[in-house]
Amino acid sequence: MSLHSGQENLSKQDVIAKLQTAGITPTQQRVTIGRLLFARPQHLSAEQVLGMVNQVGEARVSKATVYNTLNLFARRGLVREVIVDPTKVFYDSNTTVHHHLFNIDDGTLSDIKPGEVTVVGSPTLPEGTVVAGIDVVLRVHSKQASA
Protein backbone atom coordinates (compact mmCIF):
# COMPACT_ATOMS: atom_id res chain seq x y z
CA MET A 1 0.00 0.00 0.00
CA SER A 2 1.01 3.57 -0.45
CA LEU A 3 2.99 5.65 1.97
CA HIS A 4 0.04 7.60 3.18
CA SER A 5 -2.42 4.90 4.10
CA GLY A 6 -3.83 6.92 6.96
CA GLN A 7 -7.47 7.90 7.24
CA GLU A 8 -7.51 11.01 5.14
CA ASN A 9 -7.46 9.58 1.70
CA LEU A 10 -6.88 6.31 -0.01
CA SER A 11 -5.12 5.87 -3.29
CA LYS A 12 -6.67 3.80 -6.00
CA GLN A 13 -3.92 1.30 -5.45
CA ASP A 14 -4.81 0.87 -1.81
CA VAL A 15 -8.42 0.22 -2.65
CA ILE A 16 -7.58 -2.15 -5.48
CA ALA A 17 -5.37 -4.11 -3.13
CA LYS A 18 -8.08 -4.22 -0.50
CA LEU A 19 -10.66 -5.45 -2.97
CA GLN A 20 -8.36 -8.11 -4.36
CA THR A 21 -7.53 -9.31 -0.88
CA ALA A 22 -11.24 -9.76 -0.36
CA GLY A 23 -11.54 -11.66 -3.63
CA ILE A 24 -13.38 -8.89 -5.41
CA THR A 25 -12.59 -7.90 -8.98
CA PRO A 26 -11.58 -4.24 -8.80
CA THR A 27 -13.69 -2.59 -11.44
CA GLN A 28 -13.72 1.16 -11.89
CA GLN A 29 -17.04 1.58 -10.15
CA ARG A 30 -16.11 -0.58 -7.20
CA VAL A 31 -12.84 1.25 -6.75
CA THR A 32 -14.58 4.60 -6.91
CA ILE A 33 -17.10 3.52 -4.29
CA GLY A 34 -14.37 1.95 -2.20
CA ARG A 35 -12.24 5.08 -2.15
CA LEU A 36 -15.12 7.06 -0.74
CA LEU A 37 -16.26 4.44 1.67
CA PHE A 38 -12.91 3.36 3.07
CA ALA A 39 -11.45 6.84 3.38
CA ARG A 40 -12.60 7.01 6.97
CA PRO A 41 -15.05 5.41 9.39
CA GLN A 42 -18.51 6.56 8.40
CA HIS A 43 -22.11 5.54 8.08
CA LEU A 44 -23.64 6.01 4.68
CA SER A 45 -26.90 5.03 3.07
CA ALA A 46 -26.97 3.73 -0.48
CA GLU A 47 -28.53 6.99 -1.55
CA GLN A 48 -25.69 8.97 0.02
CA VAL A 49 -23.08 6.80 -1.63
CA LEU A 50 -24.76 7.29 -4.96
CA GLY A 51 -24.77 11.02 -4.48
CA MET A 52 -21.15 11.24 -3.38
CA VAL A 53 -19.86 8.98 -6.08
CA ASN A 54 -21.43 10.89 -8.90
CA GLN A 55 -20.29 14.15 -7.39
CA VAL A 56 -16.68 13.04 -7.42
CA GLY A 57 -17.18 12.14 -11.02
CA GLU A 58 -14.41 9.57 -11.28
CA ALA A 59 -16.76 7.26 -13.03
CA ARG A 60 -20.50 7.29 -13.54
CA VAL A 61 -22.11 4.75 -11.27
CA SER A 62 -25.72 3.69 -11.50
CA LYS A 63 -28.05 3.12 -8.61
CA ALA A 64 -28.17 -0.61 -9.28
CA THR A 65 -24.40 -0.84 -9.20
CA VAL A 66 -24.24 1.04 -5.93
CA TYR A 67 -26.63 -1.44 -4.37
CA ASN A 68 -24.87 -4.41 -5.91
CA THR A 69 -21.52 -3.15 -4.75
CA LEU A 70 -22.58 -2.35 -1.21
CA ASN A 71 -24.16 -5.76 -0.88
CA LEU A 72 -21.04 -7.38 -2.23
CA PHE A 73 -18.80 -5.44 0.14
CA ALA A 74 -21.05 -6.40 3.03
CA ARG A 75 -20.97 -10.09 2.11
CA ARG A 76 -17.19 -9.96 1.90
CA GLY A 77 -16.86 -8.16 5.22
CA LEU A 78 -15.52 -4.86 3.91
CA VAL A 79 -18.43 -2.93 5.35
CA ARG A 80 -21.04 -3.68 7.96
CA GLU A 81 -24.73 -3.24 7.42
CA VAL A 82 -26.39 -1.37 10.24
CA ILE A 83 -30.10 -1.94 10.63
CA VAL A 84 -31.55 0.73 12.88
CA ASP A 85 -33.73 2.82 10.67
CA PRO A 86 -36.78 1.03 9.31
CA THR A 87 -36.61 3.09 6.14
CA LYS A 88 -33.08 2.36 5.00
CA VAL A 89 -29.88 0.46 5.60
CA PHE A 90 -26.67 2.14 6.70
CA TYR A 91 -23.30 0.86 5.57
CA ASP A 92 -20.54 1.27 8.10
CA SER A 93 -16.97 1.37 6.83
CA ASN A 94 -15.72 0.63 10.32
CA THR A 95 -15.78 -3.14 10.60
CA THR A 96 -14.24 -3.37 14.04
CA VAL A 97 -16.50 -4.34 16.89
CA HIS A 98 -18.35 -1.29 18.10
CA HIS A 99 -21.86 -0.17 18.85
CA HIS A 100 -24.18 2.56 17.72
CA LEU A 101 -26.21 5.46 18.80
CA PHE A 102 -29.22 6.33 16.69
CA ASN A 103 -31.10 9.60 16.92
CA ILE A 104 -34.71 8.72 16.28
CA ASP A 105 -35.65 12.30 15.57
CA ASP A 106 -33.16 13.26 12.91
CA GLY A 107 -32.13 9.83 11.66
CA THR A 108 -28.51 10.40 12.61
CA LEU A 109 -26.27 7.44 13.30
CA SER A 110 -23.07 7.70 15.32
CA ASP A 111 -20.62 5.46 17.10
CA ILE A 112 -20.48 4.67 20.76
CA LYS A 113 -16.85 5.02 21.76
CA PRO A 114 -15.11 1.69 22.15
CA GLY A 115 -15.34 0.42 25.69
CA GLU A 116 -18.11 2.74 26.77
CA VAL A 117 -20.64 -0.01 26.45
CA THR A 118 -20.11 -3.72 26.84
CA VAL A 119 -22.39 -6.68 26.47
CA VAL A 120 -22.12 -9.24 29.23
CA GLY A 121 -23.43 -12.76 29.09
CA SER A 122 -23.75 -15.67 26.70
CA PRO A 123 -27.33 -16.50 25.93
CA THR A 124 -28.46 -19.98 25.08
CA LEU A 125 -28.70 -20.18 21.31
CA PRO A 126 -31.49 -21.99 19.51
CA GLU A 127 -30.42 -25.42 18.31
CA GLY A 128 -28.47 -25.41 15.13
CA THR A 129 -27.50 -21.79 15.16
CA VAL A 130 -24.23 -19.96 15.48
CA VAL A 131 -23.58 -16.35 16.39
CA ALA A 132 -23.04 -14.04 13.45
CA GLY A 133 -22.73 -10.83 15.39
CA ILE A 134 -24.00 -8.67 18.21
CA ASP A 135 -25.46 -5.24 17.71
CA VAL A 136 -26.15 -2.77 20.44
CA VAL A 137 -28.17 0.27 19.52
CA LEU A 138 -28.80 3.09 21.90
CA ARG A 139 -31.79 5.02 20.62
CA VAL A 140 -31.91 8.66 21.61
CA HIS A 141 -34.33 11.53 21.19
CA SER A 142 -33.40 15.10 20.55
CA LYS A 143 -34.08 16.86 23.84
CA GLN A 144 -37.00 19.21 23.43
CA ALA A 145 -40.50 19.91 24.53
CA SER A 146 -42.42 16.88 23.37
CA ALA A 147 -45.44 14.78 24.24
Add this chain to the structure above:
Amino acid sequence: MSLHSGQENLSKQDVIAKLQTAGITPTQQRVTIGRLLFARPQHLSAEQVLGMVNQVGEARVSKATVYNTLNLFARRGLVREVIVDPTKVFYDSNTTVHHHLFNIDDGTLSDIKPGEVTVVGSPTLPEGTVVAGIDVVLRVHSKQASA
Protein backbone atom coordinates in the same frame (compact mmCIF):
# COMPACT_ATOMS: atom_id res chain seq x y z
CA MET B 1 -60.12 -6.49 34.45
CA SER B 2 -61.62 -9.94 34.24
CA LEU B 3 -60.84 -12.85 36.50
CA HIS B 4 -58.69 -14.59 33.96
CA SER B 5 -56.26 -11.94 32.91
CA GLY B 6 -53.46 -14.42 32.49
CA GLN B 7 -51.58 -14.92 29.26
CA GLU B 8 -53.87 -17.34 27.47
CA ASN B 9 -56.62 -15.08 26.35
CA LEU B 10 -57.84 -11.62 26.92
CA SER B 11 -61.45 -10.58 27.09
CA LYS B 12 -62.65 -7.66 25.11
CA GLN B 13 -63.14 -5.83 28.37
CA ASP B 14 -59.51 -6.28 29.32
CA VAL B 15 -58.35 -4.89 26.05
CA ILE B 16 -60.79 -2.00 26.13
CA ALA B 17 -59.55 -1.11 29.59
CA LYS B 18 -55.96 -1.32 28.46
CA LEU B 19 -56.58 0.92 25.48
CA GLN B 20 -58.47 3.47 27.52
CA THR B 21 -55.72 3.55 30.11
CA ALA B 22 -53.36 4.40 27.28
CA GLY B 23 -55.68 7.13 26.08
CA ILE B 24 -56.76 5.26 22.98
CA THR B 25 -60.33 5.16 21.79
CA PRO B 26 -61.31 1.48 21.78
CA THR B 27 -62.78 0.97 18.36
CA GLN B 28 -63.79 -2.47 17.14
CA GLN B 29 -60.71 -2.83 14.98
CA ARG B 30 -58.30 -1.73 17.67
CA VAL B 31 -59.83 -4.09 20.18
CA THR B 32 -59.65 -6.96 17.74
CA ILE B 33 -56.01 -6.27 17.03
CA GLY B 34 -55.29 -5.76 20.71
CA ARG B 35 -56.81 -9.07 21.73
CA LEU B 36 -54.53 -10.90 19.37
CA LEU B 37 -51.47 -8.88 20.13
CA PHE B 38 -51.73 -8.74 23.91
CA ALA B 39 -52.76 -12.34 24.38
CA ARG B 40 -49.15 -13.32 24.92
CA PRO B 41 -45.61 -12.07 24.30
CA GLN B 42 -44.94 -12.35 20.61
CA HIS B 43 -43.27 -10.75 17.64
CA LEU B 44 -45.52 -10.04 14.70
CA SER B 45 -45.14 -8.17 11.46
CA ALA B 46 -47.94 -5.97 10.18
CA GLU B 47 -48.63 -8.54 7.51
CA GLN B 48 -48.99 -11.28 10.12
CA VAL B 49 -51.32 -9.18 12.21
CA LEU B 50 -53.44 -8.50 9.17
CA GLY B 51 -53.63 -12.19 8.39
CA MET B 52 -54.49 -13.24 11.94
CA VAL B 53 -57.08 -10.54 12.43
CA ASN B 54 -59.03 -11.37 9.34
CA GLN B 55 -58.85 -15.06 10.13
CA VAL B 56 -60.46 -14.54 13.51
CA GLY B 57 -63.16 -12.63 11.71
CA GLU B 58 -64.30 -10.52 14.65
CA ALA B 59 -64.24 -7.50 12.44
CA ARG B 60 -62.86 -6.81 9.03
CA VAL B 61 -59.70 -4.78 9.33
CA SER B 62 -57.97 -3.14 6.42
CA LYS B 63 -54.25 -3.04 5.85
CA ALA B 64 -54.14 0.71 6.41
CA THR B 65 -55.88 0.33 9.75
CA VAL B 66 -53.49 -2.39 10.84
CA TYR B 67 -50.57 -0.08 10.13
CA ASN B 68 -52.24 2.90 11.74
CA THR B 69 -53.12 0.88 14.81
CA LEU B 70 -49.70 -0.69 15.24
CA ASN B 71 -48.07 2.72 14.93
CA LEU B 72 -50.50 4.13 17.44
CA PHE B 73 -49.90 1.30 19.88
CA ALA B 74 -46.16 1.79 19.48
CA ARG B 75 -46.37 5.53 20.11
CA ARG B 76 -48.42 4.89 23.23
CA GLY B 77 -46.04 2.22 24.50
CA LEU B 78 -48.37 -0.77 24.19
CA VAL B 79 -46.03 -2.53 21.82
CA ARG B 80 -42.39 -2.13 20.94
CA GLU B 81 -41.11 -1.83 17.41
CA VAL B 82 -38.19 -4.12 16.75
CA ILE B 83 -35.93 -3.09 13.90
CA VAL B 84 -33.75 -6.01 12.91
CA ASP B 85 -34.93 -7.06 9.51
CA PRO B 86 -34.33 -4.50 6.79
CA THR B 87 -37.45 -5.61 4.98
CA LYS B 88 -40.03 -5.19 7.71
CA VAL B 89 -40.76 -4.05 11.22
CA PHE B 90 -41.68 -6.46 14.01
CA TYR B 91 -44.08 -5.45 16.75
CA ASP B 92 -43.32 -6.95 20.12
CA SER B 93 -46.17 -7.24 22.58
CA ASN B 94 -43.68 -7.68 25.39
CA THR B 95 -42.80 -4.17 26.46
CA THR B 96 -40.57 -5.12 29.37
CA VAL B 97 -36.85 -4.64 28.93
CA HIS B 98 -35.41 -7.57 27.06
CA HIS B 99 -33.23 -8.29 24.09
CA HIS B 100 -33.52 -10.22 20.88
CA LEU B 101 -32.06 -12.94 18.83
CA PHE B 102 -32.55 -12.73 15.10
CA ASN B 103 -31.95 -15.59 12.72
CA ILE B 104 -30.58 -14.01 9.57
CA ASP B 105 -31.31 -17.08 7.50
CA ASP B 106 -34.97 -17.66 8.21
CA GLY B 107 -35.98 -14.23 9.47
CA THR B 108 -37.04 -15.60 12.84
CA LEU B 109 -37.06 -13.32 15.86
CA SER B 110 -36.95 -14.61 19.41
CA ASP B 111 -36.26 -13.36 22.89
CA ILE B 112 -33.07 -13.61 24.82
CA LYS B 113 -34.06 -14.81 28.28
CA PRO B 114 -34.05 -12.01 30.83
CA GLY B 115 -30.70 -11.74 32.54
CA GLU B 116 -28.79 -13.80 30.02
CA VAL B 117 -27.37 -10.69 28.46
CA THR B 118 -26.71 -7.35 30.08
CA VAL B 119 -25.43 -4.08 28.76
CA VAL B 120 -22.79 -2.44 30.90
CA GLY B 121 -21.70 1.18 30.69
CA SER B 122 -23.14 4.60 30.13
CA PRO B 123 -21.87 6.19 26.95
CA THR B 124 -21.51 9.90 26.53
CA LEU B 125 -24.57 11.14 24.72
CA PRO B 126 -24.47 13.79 22.03
CA GLU B 127 -25.49 17.19 23.33
CA GLY B 128 -29.17 17.74 23.58
CA THR B 129 -30.19 14.12 23.46
CA VAL B 130 -31.83 11.77 25.91
CA VAL B 131 -31.92 8.00 25.91
CA ALA B 132 -35.06 6.50 24.46
CA GLY B 133 -34.06 2.87 24.70
CA ILE B 134 -31.38 0.28 24.29
CA ASP B 135 -31.64 -2.61 21.89
CA VAL B 136 -29.36 -5.59 21.81
CA VAL B 137 -29.66 -7.89 18.85
CA LEU B 138 -27.76 -11.12 18.59
CA ARG B 139 -27.70 -12.13 14.97
CA VAL B 140 -27.38 -15.83 14.32
CA HIS B 141 -27.01 -18.05 11.30
CA SER B 142 -28.57 -21.44 10.86
CA LYS B 143 -25.71 -23.87 11.26
CA GLN B 144 -24.92 -25.49 7.94
CA ALA B 145 -22.27 -25.89 5.34
CA SER B 146 -21.78 -22.40 4.03
CA ALA B 147 -19.17 -20.08 2.57
Add this chain to the structure above:
DNA sequence: ATTGGTGCAAAGGATTTGCAGTCTA
Protein backbone atom coordinates in the same frame (compact mmCIF):
# COMPACT_ATOMS: atom_id res chain seq x y z
C1' DA C 1 -15.39 -15.76 -27.69
C1' DT C 2 -16.79 -16.14 -22.81
C1' DT C 3 -17.63 -14.60 -18.40
C1' DG C 4 -18.49 -11.12 -15.39
C1' DG C 5 -20.00 -6.27 -14.57
C1' DT C 6 -22.83 -2.18 -15.42
C1' DG C 7 -26.74 0.78 -16.69
C1' DC C 8 -31.37 1.58 -17.31
C1' DA C 9 -35.88 1.00 -16.39
C1' DA C 10 -39.32 -1.78 -14.69
C1' DA C 11 -40.78 -4.68 -10.94
C1' DG C 12 -41.42 -5.66 -6.05
C1' DG C 13 -42.61 -5.19 -1.33
C1' DA C 14 -43.48 -2.59 2.86
C1' DT C 15 -45.55 1.46 4.55
C1' DT C 16 -48.02 5.87 4.07
C1' DT C 17 -51.50 8.95 2.42
C1' DG C 18 -55.94 11.15 0.44
C1' DC C 19 -60.45 11.15 0.59
C1' DA C 20 -65.21 9.57 1.04
C1' DG C 21 -68.03 6.94 3.94
C1' DT C 22 -68.88 5.18 8.86
C1' DC C 23 -68.77 4.89 13.77
C1' DT C 24 -68.03 6.73 18.55
C1' DA C 25 -69.05 9.70 22.10
Add this chain to the structure above:
DNA sequence: TAGACTGCAAATCCTTTGCACCAAT
Protein backbone atom coordinates in the same frame (compact mmCIF):
# COMPACT_ATOMS: atom_id res chain seq x y z
C1' DT D 1 -74.26 15.99 14.98
C1' DA D 2 -69.08 16.74 15.23
C1' DG D 3 -64.95 14.65 15.29
C1' DA D 4 -62.49 10.57 15.05
C1' DC D 5 -61.73 6.32 12.58
C1' DT D 6 -61.74 3.07 8.70
C1' DG D 7 -61.40 1.28 4.03
C1' DC D 8 -59.83 1.36 -0.41
C1' DA D 9 -56.71 2.50 -3.73
C1' DA D 10 -53.18 5.22 -5.25
C1' DA D 11 -48.78 6.97 -4.15
C1' DT D 12 -44.06 6.61 -2.00
C1' DC D 13 -39.73 4.98 -0.97
C1' DC D 14 -36.04 1.74 -0.76
C1' DT D 15 -34.20 -2.17 -2.94
C1' DT D 16 -34.01 -5.89 -6.34
C1' DT D 17 -34.32 -7.78 -10.93
C1' DG D 18 -34.23 -8.48 -16.10
C1' DC D 19 -31.96 -7.73 -19.94
C1' DA D 20 -29.00 -5.59 -23.42
C1' DC D 21 -24.43 -3.61 -23.78
C1' DC D 22 -19.52 -3.16 -22.39
C1' DA D 23 -15.12 -4.86 -20.43
C1' DA D 24 -11.47 -8.08 -19.36
C1' DT D 25 -9.23 -12.53 -19.99
